[in-house]
Amino acid sequence: MNDFAAQSAVSAPAAARAPSGRALVTVPGARRALRALGLAFAAATLGACTLIPAYERPAAPVPASFPQAPAAAPAAPAADAIAWRDYFADPRLRQLIALALENNRDLRVAALAIERARAQYGIQRADLFPSIALSGGQNAQRAPGAFNAGGESTVSRQYSASLGFAAYELDFFGRVRSLEEQALQTYLGTEEARRSAQISLVAEVAGAWLRLGADRERLALARSTFETRQKSYELTRRSFDLGAVSALDLQQAETLLQGARADVARYTAQVAQDENALALVVGAAVPTALLPQALGEDAAAVAELPAGLPSEVLARRPDIVQAERALQAANASIGAARAAFFPRISLTASAGSASTALDGLFESGSRAWSFVPQIRLPIFEAGRLQASLDVAEIQRDIQVAGYEKAIQSAFCEVADALAERATLAEQLDARRRLAAAAARSFELSEARYRGGVDSYLNLLDAQRSLYAAELELIATRLSDATSRVALYKALGGGWQ
Template identity: 80%
Template sequence: MRVPMTPLSVRVRSLVVALSAATLGACSMIPAYERPAAPVPASFPQAAPAEASAATQQAEAIAWRDYFADARLREVIALALQNNRDLRVAALNIERARAQYGIQRADLFPTITAGGGQSAQRVPGDLNSSGESVVSRQYSANLGFAAYELDFFGRVRSLEEQALQVYLGTEEARRSAQISLVAEVANAWLRLAADRERLALARSTFETRQKSFELTQRSFDAGAVSALDLRQAETLLQTARADAARYAALVAQDENALALVVGAGVSAELLPQGLDAAIASVAVLPAGVPSEVLTRRPDVVQAEYALRAANASIGAARAAFFPSITLTATVGTASASLDGLFESGSRAWSFMPQIRIPIFEAGRLQASLDVAEIQRDITIAQYEKAIQSAFREVADALADRATLAEQLDARRKLVEATQKSFELSEARYKGGVDSYLNLLDAQRSLYAAELELISVRLSDATNRVALYKALGGGWQ
C-alpha cells in the first residue's frame, strides 16, 4: 500500500535535495591531474621491435591458467590463491579501504535522524508567584540533521576523491600481490623439480662410484693399484654421498617452502615429477615489448592512484582557506501533553546556519597546503621509481634470456664432451694406457657438468616466469 506523503516529509525531502544539489555543484580546488612522463627509454634493451605488439598482447591477455600448461602446477597455484595468508590480508585491505571510502563519501550528504523525548521540571512554591509547586512537562518528536557542511569549495568532495583513489590503489595492490604469489609458487615448484633431479643424479653417481670403489678395493688387495688410487676413489665416493644427503635436505626444504607459500599442505600427486616436464609447462613470451606496457602493471597503477590521492588532498587543503558553512535544522512537533503531540498547532522547527571564516591561523593553513604539495611531489618521485624498478625487472629478464639459449647449448655440448672424455679415459685406463687419476678427473668433470646443466635449465624456466611477472602477467 502506498503511504501518502505528509507536508512535513515533503519539506524535509525538498531540503535534502536542495542541499545535495548545492554540494554536487560545488567548485573543485583539486589541481588538474597530469600523468608524469615515464623516466625510462621507449624500448627495452635486447627487445625486438617487430615483436612488440605480440608481446604486449601476451603480457596483458594471458591468464596464469593459460600460461602454465602443467595441470599439477595450475592446481598448486589455485590452492595458493585460496589459502595464502598474505593474499588474504591484501583482499581484506580492499574491504577496509572500500568501507573507509563509504564513510568519507557519506559526508557529502546530510545525516538525517529522527528523535523523540520528554522533559519534566518541578518548580518549588517559594520560586513560584502562586506559592505552589508546579510540575511542567514537554513532549517532542522531530526529524532533522546537525552540522552538515555545505561543500561550496569542494573540501569534502576532495576528501571523498582522495578516499576513492586510495581504495582503487588497494585493489591494484591485491592484483600485484597475486602476480607475486603466482610467480613465487611457480618458482618454488620449479626449484623442487630441479633439486629432485639433482638428488637423483647424486644418488645415481653414488651408486656408480660405490661399484667403482669396490672394484678398486679388490684391485688394491690384489696389488694391481696403489693406495693413492684407492683413496682417490673413496674421495669421489664420499663426495657423491655427501651431495646425495645435501640434496635430500634441499628437497625436503623445497617441499616445506612450497607448503608455506601455498598456505596448505601439497599432496604428493601435485609435486613435479621431472625437470623436463616442469620446464615444458612454462610458456615462452616474445622478446619484443615497448616500455609503455609498464604503465599498466598493477604496482605502477597503484603508485599512480596514490599520486591521484595526493593530488586530491591538495584540493582539500586549498578549500580550507575559504569559509565553511554548516547547517543544523529540525522539524517536528512539541506539546505539553503526550496526547496533544500531533494535534493541530503543535508544529515546531529550528534552523541554525553557521559560517566559519578563517582570519588568523598562525600559518597553519598554509603549512597544511605546503605539506599536501610536498607529499604530491614525493608521490611523483615514488611513481617514477616504480616505473624505473619495473623497467629494470623486464630489462634484467630480457638480458638473461638473450644468453640463456647459448648457455643451454654450451652446457649440453659440454656434458656430451665430458661424457665422451670419461668413456675414453675409462677405455684407456682399462687398456693400461692411462692412469687411474685421469679417470677420476673425468668422472668429476662429468658430474659437475651434469649439475651445471640442471642449474642452467632451471634458470631458463625461472627466467620465463620472471619475464611473465615483470610484464604484469598473472593477475587474471
C-alpha cells in the same frame, strides 16, 4: 540527533500557548521551506566545484625502449593478456597455483585490505549527503514553591519528536568532494595492490615449484653418482687388495665417493627445505601428486613474450597503477587543504512536533521546526592552514618521486629479465653439448682404463667432470625456466 530534539524542546515553550497549555508552533510555510531546503542541498551537492589541481601524469624517467629486447611478432599477445592458467603448461603447477590463490595468507590480507578501503570510501562518500535521523525526547523540570506565586512547587514536562539532520556541510568549495576523491583513489590503489600481490604469488609459487624439481633432480643425480662411485670404490679396493692398483688410486676413489655422499645429504636437506617453502607460500599442505619429481622441459610456456614499449608495459603493471593512484590521492588532498581557506557553511535543521502532554504530541497545532545555518570563516589560524597545505603539496611531491621510482624499478626488472633471456638459449645449448661431451669423454676414459692404455687418475677426472657438467646443466635449465617466470611477472602477467 539529540541536539535536534533539544532545540525543538527549547523552542516549543517559547511559542504562543493555547488555552489548554499546550505549545502550538504553527508555521504555514514550513513544508514549502523544507522542500526548498532539500532542493538547495541537491543543488549544492551536484554543483560543488573542487580546488584539486589539474592532474598530469609525470613523464616516465626511463629510456624509450628496453635494451636487448627481441623483435616480437605483431600478433603475439602481451604478457598481461595471458592468464597464468594458459602460460604454465604443467597441470600440476596450475593446480598448485590455484591452491595458493585460495589459501595464501598474504593474498588474503590484500583482499581484506580492499574490503577495508571500500568501507572507508563508503564512510567518506557518505559525508556528501546529510545524515537524517529520527529523535524523540522528554524534558522534565521541577520548580520550587519559592519561584511560584502560589507558593507550591510545580513540575513541567515537554515532549518532542523530530526528524532532521545536524551540521551538514554545503560543499561549495569542494572540501568534502576532495576528501571523497582521495578515498576513492586509495580504494582503487588497494585493488591494484591485490593484483600486484597475486602476480608476486603466482611467480613465487612457480619459482618454488621449479626449484623443488631441480633439487630433486640434483638429488637423484647425486644418489646415482654415489651408487656408481660406491661400486667403483669396491672394485678399486679389491684390486688394491690384490696389488693391482696403488694406495693413491684407492684414496682418490674414496675421495670421489665421499664427495657424492656429502652431495646426497646436502640435496636431501635442500629438497626438504624446498618442500617446506612451497607449503608456506601455498598456505596449505601440498598434495604429493602435485610435487615435481624432476625439472621438466614444459615447466613454463615455451613461447617468447613480446617486450613491447616501456610506456605500454609500465602502464599495465598493477604496482605502477597503484603508485599512480597514490599520487592522485595526494593530489586530491591538496584540494581539501585549499578549501580549508574558504568559508565553511553547515546547516542543522529539524521538523517535528512538541507538546507539554504526551497524548497531544501529534495533535493539530503541535508542529515545530528548527533551522540553524552556520558559517565559519577562518581569520587567524597561526599558520595552521598554510602548513596543512604545504604538507599536502610536499606529500604530492613525495608520491611523484615514488611513482617515478616505481617506473624505474619496473623498467630495471624487465631489462634484467630480457638481458638474462638474451643469453640463456646459448648457455643452455652450450651446457647440453658440454654434458654430452663429458659423458663421451668418460666412456672413452673408462674403455682406455679397462684396456690398460690410460691411468686411473684420468678416469676419475672424467667422472668428476661428467658429474659437474650434469649439475651445471640442471642449474642452467632451472635458470631458463625461472627467467621465463621472471619475465612474465616483470611484464605484468599473472593477475588474471
